[in-house]
Amino acid sequence: MTPSGNxxxxxxxxxxxPEILTPPAPGPASAPGPASASGLIVAAHGRQxxxxxxxxxxxxxxTRGKKSEAVCGDRVQVDITSPxxxxxxxxxxxxxxxxxxxxxxxxxxxxxVDQIILVVATEPAFSEALVGRCxxxxxxxxxxxxxxxxxxxxxxxxxxxxxxLATLAALDYPILExxxxxxxxxxxxxxxxxxxxxxxxxxxxxxxxxxxxxxxxxxATREISAALDSGKHTTTFARLYHLxxxxxxxxxxxxxxxxxxxxxxxxxxxxxxxxxxxxxQCRFRNCRHLQEPGCALQAAVSAGHITPxxxxxxxxxxxxxxxx
Numbered sequence: 001m002t003p004s005g006n007x008x009x010x011x012x013x014x015x016x017x018p019e020i021l022t023p024p025a026p027g028p029a030s031a032p033g034p035a036s037a038s039g040l041i042v043a044a045h046g047r048q049x050x051x052x053x054x055x056x057x058x059x060x061x062x063t064r065g066k067k068s069e070a071v072c073g074d075r076v077q078v079d080i081t082s083p084x085x086x087x088x089x090x091x092x093x094x095x096x097x098x099x100x101x102x103x104x105x106x107x108x109x110x111x112x113v114d115q116i117i118l119v120v121a122t123e124p125a126f127s128e129a130l131v132g133r134c135x136x137x138x139x140x141x142x143x144x145x146x147x148x149x150x151x152x153x154x155x156x157x158x159x160x161x162x163x164x165l166a167t168l169a170a171l172d173y174p175i176l177e178x179x180x181x182x183x184x185x186x187x188x189x190x191x192x193x194x195x196x197x198x199x200x201x202x203x204x205x206x207x208x209x210x211x212x213x214x215x216x217x218x219x220a221t222r223e224i225s226a227a228l229d230s231g232k233h234t235t236t237f238a239r240l241y242h243l244x245x246x247x248x249x250x251x252x253x254x255x256x257x258x259x260x261x262x263x264x265x266x267x268x269x270x271x272x273x274x275x276x277x278x279x280x281q282c283r284f285r286n287c288r289h290l291q292e293p294g295c296a297l298q299a300a301v302s303a304g305h306i307t308p309x310x311x312x313x314x315x316x317x318x319x320x321x322x323x324x
Contacts, residue, residue: 114143238251261320
């Protein structure tokens with residue numbers, strides 16, 4: 001009798017018997033997953049989005065989970081769940097992101113924009129502080145600001161509006177004057193080849209401007225307002241319009257405040273271009289530019305190189321950051 005250790009039918013150590021290697025019988029075919037596609041968010045309202053696909057179709061989409069970090073202008077990947085509907089599963093890396101924040105939350109405004117157009121008007125009166133904060137937000141993200149002074153046909157109010165923008169004009173921020181209700185064509189060269197976002201308080205004429213540039217926008221806005229369930233208040237959601245293949249314009253809801261709590265102290269200093277020659281010149285490295293002795297910025301204010309209004313805005317923002 002052959003000993004078990006020399007059994008010619010035994011399998012060598014470490015090899016699996018052939019019957020174990022036999023593949024299992026095929027089961028029922030699994031259902032295919034949802035089709036995926038890349039797209040551009042062209043309208044945003046809460047957690048509801050309109051995503052434009054490369055072929056021009058639009059999907060009504062939501063995001064996974066409760067928290068939404070997508071915004072108008074985002075490039076995204078979506079799963080098409082049913083005809084006309086989808087779910088956003090990924091946001092592509094952004095070139096720029098314009099947003100505001102306070103101590104409680106952040107509010108995203110637009111992504112991948114090259115230019116912010118700050119719309120103000122001769123009437124009603126605009127907030128100089130709000131305009132200043134918007135300019136700082138743009139500077140911090142490397143977005144070019146353009147100030148648009150609307151309703152310039154109200155000539156009796158024009159000198160006062162110009163005077164209130166004089167500080168920014170002196171810093172070489174571009175200011176374009178027009179009357180959107182009469183003719184907005186002078187804005188078109190500023191929009192060419194860029195993705196721009198309109199920002200401003202309610203009543204400054206942003207909707208009039210959009211309708212002057214894009215007469216078909218009024219009907220499109222009504223359609224999307226219904227799809228996003230935002231009622232008749234068409235300025236409650238952001239919307240991206242194509243001016244041509246290379247030029248795009250985002251209309252954003254009116255705002256009354258622009259918090260910048262997301263900036264750090266160094267970002268804030270760098271966002272004031274007139275501060276540049278004086279930064280790093282203070283006596284103390286940790287100077288907060290308030291009442292410290294040897295502050296180069298305070299000296300520049302005294303010498304007339306920095307306006308008191310801009311210094312006041314900086315100090316106000318610094319205190320909000322908890323740095324001053």
